[in-house]
Amino acid sequence: MKLSSTALLALAISSVTATAYAESQSQAFTPVTVKEKSAQSEATGFVEGQSITGSTRNWYANEQLKRGGKFRYNKDGALDTTDRRINWVQGTILKYNSGFTEGTVGFSTEVAAYNAIALERDRKNLASADGGVPFDRDRPGNNRTLTKEGGDAQGQWSKLGLANVKARVSNTTLTAGRQNFSSPMVDVIGNRALPSSFQGVSLHSEELENLSFDLATFDRNSPRTEESQRKFRAEYADHLVEIDHVYTAGITYQPFASLTTSLWGTQAEDMWNQYYFGASHVLGDSSILSLTTGLNYYKTVDEGKAVLGDIDNDTYSLSFGLTHQAHSLTFSYQEVNGNEYFDYLHETNGIYLANSLLSDFNGPNEKSFQIAYGLNMAEYGVPGLKFNIYQARGWGIDGTHNKGGEYASVQSMDGEHHYEYGIGASYAVQSGPLKATAIRATYTAHRASENQSDGSINEFRLVTTIPFNIL
Helix, strand or coil: CCCCHHHHHHHHHHHHHHHHHCCCCCCCECCCCECCCCCHHHCCCCCCCCEEEEEEEEEEEEEEECCCCEEEEEECCEEEEECEEEEEEEEEEEEEECCCCCCCEEEEEEEEEEEEEECCCCCCCCCEEECCCCCCCCCCCCCCCCECCCCCECCEEEEEEEEEEEEEECCEEEEEEEECCCCCCCCCCCCCCCCCEEEEEEEEEEEECCEEEEEEEEEEEECCCCCCCECEEECCCCCCCEECCEEEEEEEEEEECCEEEEEEEEEECCCEEEEEEEEEEEEEECCCEEEEEEEEEEEEEECCCCCCCCCEEEEEEEEEEEEECCEEEEEEEEEEECCCCCCCECCCCCCCCCCCCCCCCCCCCCEEEEEEEEEEHHHHCCCCEEEEEEEEEEEEEECCCCCCHHHHHHHHCEEEEEEEEEEEEEEECCCCCCCCCEEEEEEEEEEECCCCCCCCEEEEEEEEEEEEECC
16 A cells, blocks of 8 residues: 655644643553453343334435536436426434343343335436536436336335344354444445445454454445345446455454554455455544544455456555544545546445545545534533535546456546535434534535546435334
8 A cells, every 4th residue: 555745744743742732541451351241141132132223213304416417317207407406305223222131141032123204205316417427327216215217216115124133142242134334345324315225144243352353254235215225336436246255254342542553354255355454543642632543445346257357456545534622634545546447345334445525536546625614502501513514626537548347437437537615514312302413514626637437416415313212
């Protein structure tokens, strides 16, 4: 991995600044030891430990394409276009968790019903866009709500979002069935009215202090806006290419209270092998000045039958965040080294890069820089209220050396560039019957050169999430 001289200089300057003005956190090494307490020894029983919880989310998005871009949809059997798309969906989750049975080996189960109601049912809840931008890479369905074949939003739909059984010994848990899972490559994505989930088997072990292990295999995902399960596929491939199995394993290690590291490897069968290293370090005291440094690095190479074609990609992001009381200022640099997109699995949040925003800033050979400011109003007597603003720019996108395959569309990208800015506000209720209710409003604008893949678009989102407990 090559770190640019600019990024290294920023690291040096930021480190000196933080050291000069902040009270240092303890950097003492924490040894890896066997945990003295067993989670299974505290099991209360299948019924005694059960709970019924849920949440309901009102999700509204209003998009408008700019610079001649058009959404396409079917109207009375003919193709029509519009520059605006509105989606408004109410998503509800009702989840049952049993407790673990007592004994050396404990068993439990988790079941969750998902339901969505389309509050906006216009035919313009469509799937693809036009106007010189490759939005529609032969992919089915709307990525915001479930749509019928003709283009209308389906009025309401339900599915079993989670359904699994768990077996636990000491601090190690085996989960089989449809489940949530979180890693830098296979991660539940929850930026719609309902989240995704995955079908398979996973093992999570926390037998050691400061060191945990994960191992998993999945063969299907449950998409955010579909009723059925699907095979896995790439997010940025030119056409729909599906695979049968995904295998992933990782280690998370915290050698200091201020430093967390993780190392993962994932095989998307016959598609790619992907490796990840991440580190996050906090220095200083935020009441005076603290520095948070984050590094994310991915290495991706084609595997097996190489159904997407040749892949040899190194991508990293490096971020530095300064926090003083209510104020935070973050600088992030990101770079893609490869003649194809940095890609990840569709219906996952498997992109832990600092500049993954409305655009992922992941074009071939792309470099990008982001500056972001955040304000936490708790310091001014309004806990739960936060504001943020950011701007990001990407440049040097060059796919002219791509050898073809399922990323051949990048061959037209020669010196492409784009920028994005956004502003947002969020509030979380702190007490009372609506405690933990979260409201977030964001406005984002993205502008792109002719062949950059995300196009030019404005989007406003308003999302309200209300959790609740029944038992």
